[in-house]
Amino acid sequence: MQRTDSADVIVIGGGIAGTSVAAELADSGGNRPALRVVVLERESRLGYHTTGRSAAIYAPSYGPTTVRALTRASRPAFSTPAPDGTPLTLPRSALFIARADQADAVETLCGEIGDTLQLMTGAQARELCPLLRESYVDQALLDPGTEEIEVALLHETFQRRVRAGGGEIVPDTGVTDIAKAGQDWRVETPKGTFTAPVVVNAAGAWADEIAKLAGVKPVGLQPKRRTALIVDCPEGVSAERWPMVISVDEQFYLKPEAGQLLISPADTTPSPPCDAQPEELDIAICVDRIETAFDLSVRRIAHKWAGLRSFVADGEPVAGYAADAPGFFWLAGQGGYGIQTAPALGRTAAALVRREQIPDDIAAAGVAEASLSPARPGLG
Ligand SMILES: Cc1cc2nc3c(=O)[nH]c(=O)nc-3n(C[C@H](O)[C@H](O)[C@H](O)COP(=O)(O)OP(=O)(O)OC[C@H]3O[C@@H](n4cnc5c(N)ncnc54)[C@H](O)[C@@H]3O)c2cc1C
Incomplete structure (x- = not known):
């Protein structure tokens, strides 16, 4: 009716x-x-x-x-648990990593939001996320204020x-x-x-x-497509306590996700409004960027998706x-x-x-x- x-x-x-x-x-x-x-x-x-x-x-x-x-x-609302007592956020800091040739980007990020960030060496970054390649990460910025929602x-x-x-x-x-x-x-x-x-x-x-x-x-x-993949952690590795790791120029990120890893090429491809789906090229770019920065070989994609992030000027x-x-x-x-x-x-x-x-x-x-x-x- x-x-x-x-x-x-x-x-x-x-x-x-x-x-x-x-x-x-x-x-x-x-x-x-x-x-x-x-x-x-x-x-x-x-x-x-x-x-x-x-x-x-x-x-x-x-x-x-x-x-x-x-x-x-929004912080106070996130600190208030759901009516059944379940917290709305979980601990998850963020680590912005940089190669030796990205020192300028580290300085810029420090200038923008430096008061909340802790500067660290590549070795210190690798203590937080041992999968990071020594040859890749030169310095990093830790943001302890981030959380998982x-x-x-x-x-x-x-x-x-x-x-x-x-x-x-x-x-x-x-x-x-x-x-x-x-x-x-x-x-x-x-x-x-x-x-x-x-x-x-x-x-x-x-x-x-x-x-x-x-x-x-x-x-x-303007809707912009962003791709995400769920891949396996290397055998015997527990990522649960790792921070989310983001390249300082936002070209990729990796985040622990229920015993696996969420990885993204941080793509921003313009799209009409639609039921966005991951493109093969973005998946390949994602795997390449992640394998370059991390000692990780992506053998299996357990799950993949894309979504639209919509922006005005x-x-x-x-x-x-x-x-x-x-x-x-x-x-x-x-x-x-x-x-x-x-x-x-x-x-x-x-x-x-x-x-x-x-x-x-x-x-x-x-x-x-x-x-x-x-x-x-x-x-x-
Ligand atoms: C990969 C990815 C990672 C992200 N990570 C984060 C993050 O870490 N933190 C964060 O804060 N944000 C993140 N975002 C962004 C966040 O998800 C969005 O900003 C947010 O979900 C937008 O919510 P919304 O309600 O506006 O849109 P939507 O969830 O898309 O809701 C809009 C709804 O409108 C409905 N609709 C459309 N047309 C009609 C119609 N004609 N009639 C009736 N209903 C209609 C649609 O069906 C849809 O359900 C991420 C997004 C993506 C894609």
Whole structure:
């Protein structure tokens, strides 16, 4: 049977972005009114796209200025365990490695985020990750502030909060058309029509497509494919306590992953929005770069995938009402940082949807409405 339903807010997209803002909007905590929220997700499984394909790292030193501020502001949420007591993060430092000819890149990284990093020799780096080739690594920078995120648990926690607040998450419900009908937006899906005065566009790589459906000016989102492989650890080696190892110029990374190793060529290939799949060339490049830096021979690829990291021109996220369409709210462009920023970005977006100030703790971390605005210079 076709549905005809109305809500206060319709969120398009059930990834980490859509569920984080929906959780905050459905929450009647404090003295705010809870809003009736409906999340529409095209896939049958939430997290099928980028949210379920990440490297699951919390890295406060990674990304441009506002991303780093949002990541810092998300720290308290990551320190709060899930309702069943399971921690949302696990220890996992990051080690940026450099060859002898990359001393300049080490200096640049030190200049950008030096206060949080510890400079070490190649020998010290190899004590932390013995698989590193002596002939490859000359010096390294250790970031003890990074951690591993339990992404599925974080995502599930947001979904539970949506439902606990009376909200609804509707999978298998792809949005096919969006039009203004009086004060409301009319959102068409194969399951029926949903109406609300506010639509939140949290459609990940498809956010510009959603804007076009609604007749709203796109923000110039560029999805970029990134590949990841799971390979075996050498026989008898336990990698569990190793840091994540990243080349200082972000050409590859390696991370312990449930008894195996996650490796990536850190590719950034432009792509249309799609169900991204790994390309043979990227897999070959990945294996070559990893075998060059590590004493590792990749004999078997246990699992492989690719996902889309979506960016606008300045690399910062977009959160705010469209200037050209009342009630159309953007929540997009989280790039490679959408998990680590989700708690603070979800709260920020919810405040802006409600036309409130950005929460004090997030503003104090350095997040300003103007730097998230879809109307800021350079977008579109
Ligand atoms: C290999 C890789 C490594 C990464 N590593 C990290 C990391 O270590 N740390 C970190 O913080 N971030 C990382 N990221 C980035 C992070 O995963 C993303 O920033 C984040 O998942 C984006 O979430 P999202 O909800 O915007 O997008 P998505 O998870 O893609 O969700 C968007 C949803 O919108 C839905 N949708 C689209 N169109 C429609 C429609 N018409 N109707 C209904 N629904 C629709 C889609 O089906 C999708 O489920 C990584 C990404 C990749 C690919």
